[in-house]
């Protein structure tokens with residue numbers, strides 16, 4: 001069966017000391033992860049090594065970067081490559097978060113290159129997709145998301161896709177307190193799975209972990225995770241509070 005994942009995206013928050021405290025508080029909760037369940041913490045780049053060393057003796061706990069470069073190496077001042085992330089033991093990398101798409105003009109084509117470099121380095125991409133409010137209001141979200149998948153993932157082989165996680169994050173629900181309803185999440189996740197089945201086959205689609213992100217919190221996680229095509233969450237704000245993050249993980253079931 002496919003993996004169930006709760007991933008915390010810290011974004012550009014916390015000092016190293018605060019991040020360390022947060023991880024220690026999460027570990028203190030003594031979570032018992034069931035077979036196939038994973039917890040991922042996506043920290044800022046400078047904390048990844050520390051996060052990895054704190055989590056390395058805890059089976060089922062992994063670290064993620066929040067981005068990687070779209071080039072392999074070379075004169076790209078300020079960039080961090082997938083190979084560098086691999087060399088410090090990073091397990092996952094978030095690719096195509098809507099904040100990167102919006103503020104750093106990351107196109108579907110650039111994201112396809114990042115996905116390729118991450119996979120080549122042995123790091124699993126958490127590929128984000130999701131529509132802005134006006135697209136949802138015009139009820140064209142399926143076509144919008146489908147194009148994101150097509151242009152960044154459809155060049156992969158079925159074998160490569162096995163190492164990709166998809167996160168559906170409707171932009172209108174990110175940091176707004178507005179959550180997609182359980183039915184809206186399920187509808188989109190089922191749609192994404194059907195698109196993947198059409199392109200890569202039924203087996204690949206059944207194996208694919210699809211996370212929901214956007215104002216997920218302890219109070220709505222159970223309802224969201226109860227849907228057959230929602231395999232966990234990518235959590236922003238609530239991942240910065242140990243008790244909330246732990247409560248969300250517990251709702252994985």
Ligand SMILES: O=C(CO)COP(=O)(O)O
Nearest residue numbers: 009174175214215236237
């Ligand atoms: O962007 C998100 C996770 O990547 C979601 O953020 P919030 O949970 O703060 O809405």
